[in-house]
Amino acid sequence: MVGIGEWRVSRRATHVDEDDVRVRPGRSKSRPRSKDRPTFEEARPGVVVTVDRGRFTVDTGEREEFAVKARDLGRKGIVVGDRVGVVGEAPGSLDHPVRIVTRDPRTSELRRTADDSDPVERVIxxxxxxxxxxxxxxxxxxxxxxxxxxxxxxxxxxxxxxxxxxxxxxxxxxxxxxxxxxxxxxxxxxxxxxxxxxxxxxxxxxxxxxxxxxxxxxxxxxxxxxxxxxxxxxxxxxxxxxxxxxxxxxxxxxxxxxxxxxxxxxxxxxGLAHVDPQNLVLAFPDLAELTVDCPRSCSHDEPECALTPFVDSPNLGSRVASLHRLLRSRALPEDQVNSTR
Ligand SMILES: Nc1nc2c(ncn2[C@@H]2O[C@H](COP(=O)(O)OP(=O)(O)O)[C@@H](O)[C@H]2O)c(=O)[nH]1
Ligand SMILES: [Mg+2]
Ligand SMILES: [Zn+2]
The missing domain is CATH 3.40.50.300 (P-loop containing nucleotide triphosphate hydrolases)
Incomplete structure (x- = not known):
């Protein structure tokens, strides 16, 4: 079971990653077709809804089907929310699961950072x-x-x-x-x-x-x-x-x-150590516009910041103050974050 941990959410680049384009020697696309090896074009699309020790449930639109990973996937991980292609007789059951043969590029990932209970950062x-x-x-x-x-x-x-x-x-x-x-x-x-x-x-x-x-x-x-x-x-x-x-x-x-x-x-x-203040400001289009006058690599929470004069503005003051609070929350110690537990 997933226990205590720190989480990270990140946007994936929309272009395919290295993993998606790696060419595996000896596994060319021209290999002979057989009944046991259906082409990926025949795969039915679905969304992974559960993951349990190498067994998956995939929502294929009409129903949820049991599935296992096909060897074709290589080392690609499959997590809840993944868009996949499955092959095999529908509906996949516990005894006769369908096989996951493709995984679409991801648009975002929620990760659990490594800690004592699990030394590896994992996408969840x-x-x-x-x-x-x-x-x-x-x-x-x-x-x-x-x-x-x-x-x-x-x-x-x-x-x-x-x-x-x-x-x-x-x-x-x-x-x-x-x-x-x-x-x-x-x-x-x-x-x-x-x-x-x-x-x-x-x-x-x-x-x-x-x-x-x-x-x-x-x-x-x-x-x-x-x-x-x-x-x-x-x-x-x-x-x-x-x-x-x-x-x-x-x-x-x-x-x-x-x-x-x-x-x-x-x-x-x-976990927010990686968060760039500029990325956060982009979530506030009206404020982002003002930051063109900021010093280089501005923290957006310093006296020289172009937003500082707006702290007392009747229109923008509360937004700037809220942005400042969010920026500072990145540095909150964990026990403070969890003070209500
Ligand atoms: N008073 C009150 N109790 C609630 C409400 N929603 C949930 N609870 C109770 O809060 C407890 C925890 O709820 P649960 O759904 O298990 O929380 P989870 O741990 O976030 O999944 C349970 O005893 C619920 O009955 C609510 O709107 N009002
Ligand atoms: Mg719960
Ligand atoms: Zn600034």
């Missing part, structure tokens, strides 16, 4: 294009440090962030709403796991990763979403056939209107 989720930061308004108290750091990670990776505030039966969500209004980050309050039409609308068509401390209500929300999906589609898929979802591993759930919700256990913090 691929191709997410929305990051939902889930925080309870109370029990446990929100950690602004963690929310800010999660925002920095998302903005740096070019992934759209949203904030979901749970447990609003315990306290009004206004503090969070006010805090993030200057950043233009949408805030969605959720009452006892019941998603609002606005939240459903925002989730539809996106591959959204849910992150947040354990106990904030991620699984409760996912269960409500899955129930809703069953009611609208009248179908029971592999996911719910196994009963109530409790998160012990990363899992993608299909949104019948398009896209997926991806629950991730064990995220405690984000």
């Amino acid at each position: 989720v691929a191709n997410a294009n929305q990051l939902a930061i889930v925080t309870a308004i109370a029990n446990p108290d929100p950690s602004i440090g963690l929310i800010d750091r999660s925002l920095v990670a998302a903005m740096d990776a070019g992934i759209a962030p949203i904030i979901i505030v749970t447990k609003i039966d315990l306290l009004k969500p206004d503090v969070i709403r006010d805090m993030y209004a200057p950043l233009d980050v949408p805030v969605f309050p959720v009452h006892k796991g019941a998603p609002t039409p606005e939240l459903l609308d925002t989730l539809t068509g996106h591959d959204t990763v849910l992150i947040g401390h354990s106990g904030v209500g991620k699984s409760t929300l996912v269960n409500a979403l899955v129930l809703l999906a069953e009611r609208t589609t009248g179908s029971v898929n592999l996911t719910t056939g196994k009963g109530r979802h409790t998160s012990t591993s990363v899992r993608a759930f299909r949104n019948p209107g398009g896209g997926h919700i991806i629950d991730t256990p064990g995220i405690r913090s984000f």
Whole structure:
């Protein structure tokens, strides 16, 4: 099981990486076709929704199928969210799984950084294009440090962030709403796991990763979403056939209107050492415009910065202040980030 760890999200270059173009000697494309070696053109497209010790579940549109990796993939890793091609008789079952023969280039990667429990940095989720930061308004108290750091990670990776505030039966969500209004980050309050039409609308068509401390209500929300999906589609898929979802591993759930919700256990913090302030400023187009007058390699949080005179501006002041807070959150010590645990 994935335990405590630091996470990193990054945007992948859209061009194919070295791994994708490497030519393996002795495996030319002109090898003879046989029944056992279908061409990749015959592969059916799908999205990986679970990964469990070399076994995969792939959503191929109509259903979820069991799959294994084909040798053709070489050393390419397959994670939740990967767009893959499968071959073999449908539907792939536990006894007769289909085989994953291709993996599309990734648009983004969420990684778990190395730590004591696992010395290797691993990609956990691929191709997410929305990051939902889930925080309870109370029990446990929100950690602004963690929310800010999660925002920095998302903005740096070019992934759209949203904030979901749970447990609003315990306290009004206004503090969070006010805090993030200057950043233009949408805030969605959720009452006892019941998603609002606005939240459903925002989730539809996106591959959204849910992150947040354990106990904030991620699984409760996912269960409500899955129930809703069953009611609208009248179908029971592999996911719910196994009963109530409790998160012990990363899992993608299909949104019948398009896209997926991806629950991730064990995220405690984000590693941000690599984040360039300039990349973060790009998430604020109005401020980015002003930074053309900055000194070279400006930290955007220094007296000479072209943004400094705008700290007291009635229009931009709160945005500049929020940007400064995000920039400083990169350096927060871990125990401060996790102070509400
Ligand atoms: N009062 C209240 N409790 C909630 C709400 N949402 C979830 N919970 C409770 O919070 C606890 C943790 O929820 P869970 O979904 O397992 O959190 P996760 O660890 O983030 O997946 C459970 O006891 C839930 O019943 C809510 O909106 N209000
Ligand atoms: Mg959970
Ligand atoms: Zn600057």
